[in-house]
Amino acid sequence: MTIRDIITILISAILIENVLLSQFLGVCSFLGVSKSRKNAVGMGISVVSVILIATVVTWLIYNYVLKALDLVYLRTIVFILVIASLVQIIEILIKKFVPSLYKSLGIYLPLITTNCAVLGVALKAVNNDLSFGHMLLYAFGSGIGFLLVMYIFSLIREELDKRNVPKAMRGVPIALIVASILAILFSRYVGISPKEKEIKLENKAHVIEVMEEIPSEKYFEDLGGTIR
């Protein structure tokens, strides 16, 4: 895997295929917890770490246990059990060894079991047959994308609370409309991906090639027809 591949995977996971804004995974916690900056960052960091650990563990179980035993259809049950127990273990470990972190992140951990971003990323990684390295980068990028959008969104929402929003739109409706504008912004990142750029350049070269030939009269007629 070259550095170019690594950057491509990371950028597409963080920006282009953002878990929240383009794949709609974890929107419930996104709307619920993003009211203040502190909560949003706390939830975001917990999600990053749980997604990363859970995806690695479920990927290993899927490829080395379920596939070997021909029990692939059990993946949903196995994955959700693994995630639920992982979250429990992480909670106990943090409580024991880093009590200060537990105080700030502890309340978010039980919520993460039912956060669809965790199960969604784990399932997508195995459904798309990703290699180990690709899966690692994909899980990390998805988590970072979640954290990034949570943070931006919480800043906007803090500011929104001070503004005079129409009564009917207060709370969740206006938050969804802000999310819509954010999604428009994020959808513009599609051009960043090197693959897309190459395709665009190829198309351009093709157009130039075509135009260098002297256009016949029929060409202009056809052109006029399509415009009309």
Added chain:
Amino acid sequence: MTRKENFLKGFFKENPLFVLLLGCCPALAITTSVENAIGMTIAFTFVVTLSNLFISLINLNEKIREFIRPIRIAVYIVIIATLVTIVEMVMEAYLPELYNSLGVFISLITVNCIVLGRAEAYASKNKPLDSIIDGITMGLGYGLALLIISFIREFLGSGTITIWKELKIDLTGLYKALNIEPISFFKSSAGAFLVLGIVLGILQAIKNRKARKTKEKRVVKE
């Protein structure tokens, strides 16, 4: 609460999506066509009804209830995940196109807050028959919400209403008559957020108006 009230509550009074704001993820992701919304409704209603039934049956017996108390969430999740796996397998075998277009969101019914929420809040405290009714009304109420959103998105986004595979209402003629193109923005992810936000805003406005009217009536009476 009578059975009839119990049955009707999921549609308006306690609509899982519009009032309780649960299950937003599939409501945004799969509502690009009415067909998807119908498929999701069937899968979801099946899961939530049967999970309610089994969970209320487990809780019927005092002894078992006390026994599973500390691990009840894990038990509920396993029951729900089993039902979801059944739906997945049936759908993959008989409706492969629908299975592909719903994608990972069929499996994600497992972590849908509505299913686990009903199990904990309703089915674990009520009799099996009431729990079944609760499951059906929650499933269909959620389906109604999905249908409204997907109808708006598909009509504005592509000008057709796909009900089931070939059964399609073509309204592109309407756009041609007005000399405009369907707005493909509504098929994108940003359009999903916008439609859900506006629908919720309208519902909140209606609710505010009702509250104000009842308040005025009370003032007049006094």
